[in-house]
Amino acid sequence: MLGVEYQSTIDQKMVVRTGIYEMLDYYNQLISGRKKLIPNIMIVFYAGSSFWKAPQRLQEMMDKSKSMEKYYNDWKYFFVDIKEIDTTKIKNSQVRYLVEAVQGLYEGDYEGSKRINDENR
Template sequence: MILTNNLTSDSACRTFFSNDIYFASFSNAILFDGKQVIHPERLVRYENDMSLIIDDTKSAEDKKRRRDIVVKTDVDGVCCLFSIEHQSTIDKNMVIRCGNYEMLEYLKQLKNKKLKRLVPQVIIVFYTGDKKWNTPLELNDYFDIPEELKEYVNDWKIKVVDVKEIDTSKIKDEQTRSHPRDV
């Protein structure tokens, strides 16, 4: 059992999902309708400190980015990255923030000459706030796009999971099933 009474909600979330069984059980319930695709014994913690220097010629700015939890595992023999990003408040820029995390990771992967292909990523936003999530889940929801351009404008989608709406019956591990609302 993980005690979360004296932790911030971010720390409680990181502590909870640092348990490989909880991470796998939760992710399988959310992404795969309970089917056991992610196996806890095959999860490997993944370093995810990233930075980006933005130089607008007036002043250079070093942006640091870090996702809450990132693991590497395989799905059907393909190496993949899975992340959980905790949110206790609604962030109207969450799609862009998650897209930024993913693009920075892909840029990092491109520098690795040993990789033959990029490693796909999935980010789950674990939302524990009081209000209903009411901001865009797709990048294209931020735009007015003329019909003629829709097929050419790239989209970015995120998966937001509201802790109050989780169907716990899909979570196979009994301990995991009882804890998400405690985070």
């Protein structure tokens, strides 16, 4: 299962939110009768103007002692800053146009984003 979260603002609680989404999905799989869980992968796409400073692992939020660290559960999500994507490496043209349009919006190029959208309808 692939979970996708899009953020235009920084959420310091993102790792907990994505963890809740995943655990709820696992729980739903179990109550629906699954014997083995389908793994979840959470990806956070970010297109905000600030540098992302939120924890990407649950352990980054914990007040913990180093000696006990290996016993704490951890949770993580994969992070992609849309503004940093090199669109020349995207083979699928529709995905490339979408990423270029979002990048243009965050650079203030509304006309360019509209043109990309109009050209690819």
